[in-house]
Amino acid sequence: MNKTKNTHWLLYCRPGFEQDCAQEALRQAKQQKPIIGIEQPAIVADSGYVIIALNEQSLCYRELIFARQLIRLHHSIEALPERDRLTPILAAVAALPGTFGALWLEVPDTNDGKTLSAFTRRFQPLLEEKLQEQGKLQDNSPKTVRPEPVEGSARTEKLPRLHIFFPDKSSALIGSSDPYNSAAAIMGIVRQSMPAEAPSRSTLKLAEAIEVFMDRSEQTRLLRQGMTAVDLGAAPGGWTWQLVRRGIRVTAVDNGPMKGVLAKHPLVEHLKQDGFKFAPRKTVDWLVCDMVEKPSKVAKLIEDWFAAGWCRHAIFNLKLPMKQRLVALDSALGGIRKRLDEEGINYRMMAKQLYHDREEVTVFLTKTKG
Ligand SMILES: C[S@@+](CC[C@H](N)C(=O)[O-])C[C@H]1O[C@@H](n2cnc3c(N)ncnc32)[C@H](O)[C@@H]1O
Incomplete structure (x- = not known):
């Protein structure tokens, strides 16, 4: 060379x-x-x-x-x-x-x-x-x-x-x-140290996603005390922990138990429901989703949330246990782009395999002004 x-x-x-x-x-x-x-x-x-x-x-x-x-x-x-x-x-x-x-x-x-x-x-x-x-x-x-x-x-x-x-x-x-x-x-490698209070190592994924996808001013603007979020597939609570520590009120949806400080946290409402059927009562600022499901199914869920106007920003994980990872990823992300374009929604989407991601990638999707 x-x-x-x-x-x-x-x-x-x-x-x-x-x-x-x-x-x-x-x-x-x-x-x-x-x-x-x-x-x-x-x-x-x-x-x-x-x-x-x-x-x-x-x-x-x-x-x-x-x-x-x-x-x-x-x-x-x-x-x-x-x-x-x-x-x-x-x-x-x-x-x-x-x-x-x-x-x-x-x-x-x-x-x-x-x-x-x-x-x-x-x-x-x-x-x-x-x-x-x-x-x-x-x-x-x-x-x-x-x-x-x-x-x-x-x-x-x-x-x-x-x-x-x-x-x-x-x-x-x-x-x-x-x-x-x-x-x-x-x-x-954007390293993160494991917070002693967080109930799972998955917390590092969301912490890293926030660092990688948002600059400091965006973090301050988009993750503010008093905001609201839904965490689909929340248990035991690592992602929810990242949100509540920023003063965000979280509806945590999972049949499994929330653990540690999140079992009874004033900012957390835990609902034992199916994340694919859950609908929020009002628009929330954030949707986060770490459910282990096919990328196409998670992508469809995310599109539906944005199309319905149920959230403004999302961070979600797409699991890629299959051999043809790029094909599965293209189809999932391409599906989201197509649907949001059809709905006339302006957005910014970024995907990365983070250091804390294993056979998966993490995606940030945010509505932008026209
Ligand atoms: C990888 S774990 C989530 C870990 C979590 N993000 C954390 O930081 O602790 C996946 C979770 O998704 C939940 N899950 C899977 N399918 C679900 C569904 N259809 N509805 C709700 N939760 C679901 C599982 O019960 C499991 O707790």
């Missing part, structure tokens, strides 16, 4: 989702221009990353569901000497044009990858110092920053980040990411 005219992209994903990630990215590229004379994507099952080659097509990170991170690949080093990894990496970076705003050393999100983390932690300050001396690295910006809104941002301020990805201990992939077209977290 060193001296070809093609561009190579490195995408991180959840291990086991490499095919979905590559297939989706190639499809996005093909929608711009046919891909001509390019080698097949390099996919290693369960590796947590893929490399794809394109002609000059670009990729849009926000529209990719399975990619955790989007990196333009510049160089690969295949036989890194164990005693001196610094020299070849410095030489490769020196040959790149421009200056970088941050240095991110990354490893695959696998057990093998984790064994390299101790090395990257030790290596980071050494490499950083040398790159700053070389004038290749401009500042010591924080390693994890909030995503900036893409639309209308002043594109002049942020320099590209430099990524050195170690697929294993003897190779390195060197690339860069555009802070306006990538994830703003190392390894593309």
Whole structure:
């Protein structure tokens, strides 16, 4: 990949989702221009990353569901000497044009990858110092920053980040990411700490969805004390907990029990009903839904809620245990788009396989003004 005219992209994903990630990215590229004379994507099952080659097509990170991170690949080093990894990496970076705003050393999100983390932690300050001396690295910006809104941002301020990805201990992939077209977290992972009071680890999914899909001002505007929500498939209450902790009143629908502080919470009304048959008495601000059901059935439910005007915003999970995940996802999301368009509803929808998602993706849907 060193001296070809093609561009190579490195995408991180959840291990086991490499095919979905590559297939989706190639499809996005093909929608711009046919891909001509390019080698097949390099996919290693369960590796947590893929490399794809394109002609000059670009990729849009926000529209990719399975990619955790989007990196333009510049160089690969295949036989890194164990005693001196610094020299070849410095030489490769020196040959790149421009200056970088941050240095991110990354490893695959696998057990093998984790064994390299101790090395990257030790290596980071050494490499950083040398790159700053070389004038290749401009500042010591924080390693994890909030995503900036893409639309209308002043594109002049942020320099590209430099990524050195170690697929294993003897190779390195060197690339860069555009802070306006990538994830703003190392390894593309927005980590969340488990709140002691929350009754299930699922709470982390909703916490992460809020961080990933909404910038700070949107979070403040859309998640306010006094708002109302319905949580379909709420038990034991991890998602409800995220809402009540923001002062939102929740109708929690589930035949199963709400646990811990949510068993008797002043902001929670627990209804033992079928989530697919439940209708709210009045419009609520939020619908959240984590029921384990076919994506097509959940998508239909969401469309019906928006078409009936029962909610303004939704975060829901689509479970993807099937082999043809992209097909199931296209059909579910395509169905929602079609129905909302027919109903004349203006909306914004984003879907991502979050770090805390397993065989599933999370979707944010919000009504927008005409
Ligand atoms: C993955 S769990 C939800 C976990 C929850 N989000 C949390 O954070 O604790 C799925 C829940 O959906 C509920 N469920 C499945 N089908 C349902 C239905 N038709 N109506 C209501 N609840 C349903 C199950 O009882 C189960 O509690």
